[in-house]
Amino acid sequence: MTRRRSLALAAGALAVALGATACGGGDPSTPALPGKPAGGGDLIQAILDAAPVATDAEIPAGSTMEAIRKRGQLIIGGSLDAPLLAQQNPVTGQVEGFDADLAKLLAKYITGKPEVKTVTIGTQTREAMLQAKSVDAVFQTYTITPQRATQVAFAGPYLTSGLAVAVRKDDTSIKSAKDLNGKTVIVGANTPAVTALPEVAPDAKQVAFATDPQAIQALLQNRGDAYVQDFTLLASGAKANPGMKVVGEPFTSEPYGIGINREDAQFKEFVNNWLKKIQADGTWAKVWKATLGSVVEGDAPTPPVIGSVEGS
Numbered sequence: 001m002t003r004r005r006s007l008a009l010a011a012g013a014l015a016v017a018l019g020a021t022a023c024g025g026g027d028p029s030t031p032a033l034p035g036k037p038a039g040g041g042d043l044i045q046a047i048l049d050a051a052p053v054a055t056d057a058e059i060p061a062g063s064t065m066e067a068i069r070k071r072g073q074l075i076i077g078g079s080l081d082a083p084l085l086a087q088q089n090p091v092t093g094q095v096e097g098f099d100a101d102l103a104k105l106l107a108k109y110i111t112g113k114p115e116v117k118t119v120t121i122g123t124q125t126r127e128a129m130l131q132a133k134s135v136d137a138v139f140q141t142y143t144i145t146p147q148r149a150t151q152v153a154f155a156g157p158y159l160t161s162g163l164a165v166a167v168r169k170d171d172t173s174i175k176s177a178k179d180l181n182g183k184t185v186i187v188g189a190n191t192p193a194v195t196a197l198p199e200v201a202p203d204a205k206q207v208a209f210a211t212d213p214q215a216i217q218a219l220l221q222n223r224g225d226a227y228v229q230d231f232t233l234l235a236s237g238a239k240a241n242p243g244m245k246v247v248g249e250p251f252t253s254e255p256y257g258i259g260i261n262r263e264d265a266q267f268k269e270f271v272n273n274w275l276k277k278i279q280a281d282g283t284w285a286k287v288w289k290a291t292l293g294s295v296v297e298g299d300a301p302t303p304p305v306i307g308s309v310e311g312s
Contacts, residue, residue, distance in 0.1 A: 043290045044101055048114045051105050052277060054270075064267040065110050068136055074107035077121040077129050077138040077259070083236040084291050085141060086118070098291040099139040102158065105283065106137070109274050127151045130261050137271070138259030141232060149311035153264065154257030155271035156312055157304040158284075162250030163196050164231035166238060168219065169245050174226050176248030180204045186215050186224035192252065193228040200251055216241055230254070231292075238295035246296045255309045272306050279303040 059065045068074055078099060080088040086100040095118055104114035119135055126142065129135050130152045141161065144154045167174045174180065180201035187193040189208040197204055207224050209215040216237050219227045227234070231250045238244050258275075260268050278284045285300035293300055306312070 044096070044287070047101075047283060047286050047290070048104055048108060051108050051114075051283060052281070053112050054109050054274075058270070058273075059110070060266070063270075064136065064261075064264055065270055068107075068110045069112075072111050072113070073115045073117050074103060074110060075117045075119060075134075075136050076103050077126055077135040078103070078118045078140045080118065080120055082141075082232075083239050084295070085232060085236075086139070096291075098159065098287060099141065101287050101291060102284075103137075103139045105278060105287070106271065106274060126259055130259050133261055136260075136267075140259075141256045142259045144255045144257040144309050144311045146311045149262075151262060153260040153262045153268045154312045155260055155268050156257035156275060156306060157255035157309055158258055158275055159256045160250065160301075160304045161231045161254045161256060162252035163193055163228055164234050164246055164250045165248055166219065166227045166229070166234045166244050166246050167225065168222070169243050171225070174247060177201060177228070177251040180226055180228075183225040184223075186218050186227040188212060188215055188229055191229065196252055197228055212237065216244065219244060235292050235295050248298075249301055255304060255312070257312055275303075275306055279306075 054065070059069055078095075079086045080095060082097065082099070085097040086095055087097050088095050095116070100116070100118070103116045103118075107116045108114040119129070121129055121135075121138070121140070123140075126138050126140065127148070130138060137155075138152075141159070142148075142154070144157055148154070163177075165174065165177050165180065174183065177197075177200045180197070181203040183201070183204050184207055185197060185201070185204045186207050186209060187197060189210050194206065194208065197206060207218070209218055212229065212233060215227055215229065218224055220241065220243050227244075229237075231246065234246045238246055258271055260271065275284075284303050288300045
């Protein structure tokens with residue numbers, strides 16, 4: 001099962017858990033708690049209000065940045081149904097989450113306002129959309145790989161995910177993957193956890209389930225001590241199921257980048273400089289805490305070093 005498909009399943013489980021109904025005729029979306037934004041609400045607004053804006057000197061004539069500023073809106077390829085990452089709130093209509101809020105910050109940096117138009121795209125069309133310049137950038141947990149970098153440019157990495165650990169809310173004995181030896185650990189069948197877990201906890205006993213909702217249910221029913229899965233998926237599950245929590249940081253690495261047209265080196269450099277700026281002033285950490293970090297114990301992780309992975 002791919003991580004994106006798993007996220008979609010988690011979104012469906014979240015909709016059921018909150019008694020949501022599908023919106024006919026529009027883009028698929030999964031609501032947060034009614035009237036309560038998934039992206040931190042007033043906190044995110046305060047972050048956006050205080051966010052930096054590029055100077056005129058940083059927006060050269062004829063650049064992509066100038067075109068976006070004149071348009072007054074950043075157009076991105078993304079999702080509307082990924083809890084804590086990019087999820088459309090049915091009450092406000094706003095798209096909320098880590099990816100969505102970073103896009104708003106970039107929009108404000110360029111135009112002075114956090115105006116973003118999200119074009120929903122599939123993983124199989126991202127490269128084509130960027131090559132055709134149908135979108136300015138892609139914010140969609142887009143894993144940086146050398147192969148993809150032959151078709152698109154990647155700013156970042158802006159977030160590092162990977163396999164992480166979830167436990168029941170009242171469990172204090174497991175704080176990281178190192179504590180899984182001797183434990184019964186739930187994994188997704190045919191996921192990277194099956195082979196990665198023995199490397200960090202060779203004495204753990206694995207129990208596999210076919211889908212993420214089944215695995216979460218097994219954890220909550222005490223049929224395993226912990227659940228190992230992609231961090232973003234676990235965070236989505238914890239948002240929908242208050243009986244579980246994510247502990248520690250990912251113990252494998254999957255770097256996410258912002259997709260950009262491969263021929264636009266100037267825009268890539270601009271976005272990278274913006275990422276460095278919001279990392280240095282603490283904005284990145286504040287957005288993480290208000291979104292993904294809302295279901296994770298501890299402080300925000302250290303942001304990834306820009307240009308630190310092959311393909312970025």
